Amino acid sequence: MSAGRPSIVGDDAGPSPPYPLKMEGKVISGFGRGSKEASHPIPDAHGLGIPTANLPVDESTTPWIADAKSGVYFGYASLSHPPTPTTTSPSPDSSSHPPTASFRIFPMVMSIGYNPFYKNTIRSAEVHILHRFDADFYGSHMRLLILGYVREELDYTTLEALVADINFDCEVARKSLARKGWAPRKGVVVKDGEGNGGEVADVDGTLDVDWLVTPL
Ligand code: ADP
Ligand code: RBF
Numbered sequence: 001m002s003a004g005r006p007s008i009v010g011d012d013a014g015p016s017p018p019y020p021l022k023m024e025g026k027v028i029s030g031f032g033r034g035s036k037e038a039s040h041p042i043p044d045a046h047g048l049g050i051p052t053a054n055l056p057v058d059e060s061t062t063p064w065i066a067d068a069k070s071g072v073y074f075g076y077a078s079l080s081h082p083p084t085p086t087t088t089s090p091s092p093d094s095s096s097h098p099p100t101a102s103f104r105i106f107p108m109v110m111s112i113g114y115n116p117f118y119k120n121t122i123r124s125a126e127v128h129i130l131h132r133f134d135a136d137f138y139g140s141h142m143r144l145l146i147l148g149y150v151r152e153e154l155d156y157t158t159l160e161a162l163v164a165d166i167n168f169d170c171e172v173a174r175k176s177l178a179r180k181g182w183a184p185r186k187g188v189v190v191k192d193g194e195g196n197g198g199e200v201a202d203v204d205g206t207l208d209v210d211w212l213v214t215p216l
């Protein structure tokens with residue numbers, strides 16, 4: 001439940017071990033429940049209105065994942081050649097990104113586990129990026145810098161309760177990442193950031209995110 005849980009996670013100084021955890025791979029199809037009806041005003045059995053980019057759960061490329069607790073995590077995602085974002089103003093951040101070449105960095109919240117609400121039998125890793133995209137990006141290379149753990153996966157009696165909790169997770173990520181020790185230097189994170197109700201703060205931080213933008 002979102003009621004009563006903290007909206008900021010982790011020490012102000014920055015992530016502590018075992019974080020940051022890294023994971024990468026090509027975005028694959030998931031269970032088709034995240035956003036299929038995103039245009040629908042009311043979330044229903046056809047979709048949550050919360051798209052999640054799925055990565056393969058592969059212990060050979062992501063050794064830590066076998067022992068990782070199931071649950072909700074947050075941090076940053078980078079995407080190679082993501083689709084041009086929807087902007088309401090003339091793209092203010094495009095000029096501040098040339099050093100990062102083809103990778104762009106976004107805040108994210110993710111779930112690792114079995115989605116007890118849906119009783120999955122396969123463990124999945126799915127990432128909701130706090131950004132609104134014009135198009136899908138299946139097949140793009142995605143890297144994750146996971147910085148902290150938010151909560152355990154829960155079962156819910158209604159879809160609305162699941163969606164409300166995920167929306168609160170997004171707020172936790174946004175607030176937790178808006179601190180110096182949790183943010184890279186100013187201008188590095190893409191932030192038209194209106195995805196899922198809220199702005200991404202423009203923090204000038206000290207977090208090392210070089211791995212996220214290392215060329216393939
Ligand atoms: P699937 O079950 O195939 O994962 P979803 O309904 O969860 O389908 O939609 C996920 C796809 O939506 C992602 O793979 C990506 O291509 C696209 N997408 C668009 N916007 C976002 C976003 N903000 N976060 C994550 N994925 C997004
Ligand atoms: N599924 C659950 O069954 N229980 C959860 O507590 C839960 N938390 C989630 C938190 C976040 C931040 C995200 C992105 C997903 C979460 N999910 C959870 C998964 C959700 O059910 C899944 O994204 C959809 O089923 C689409 O695959």
Ligand code: MG
Pocket residue numbers: 029030031032033034051052053054126
């Ligand atoms: Mg998905």
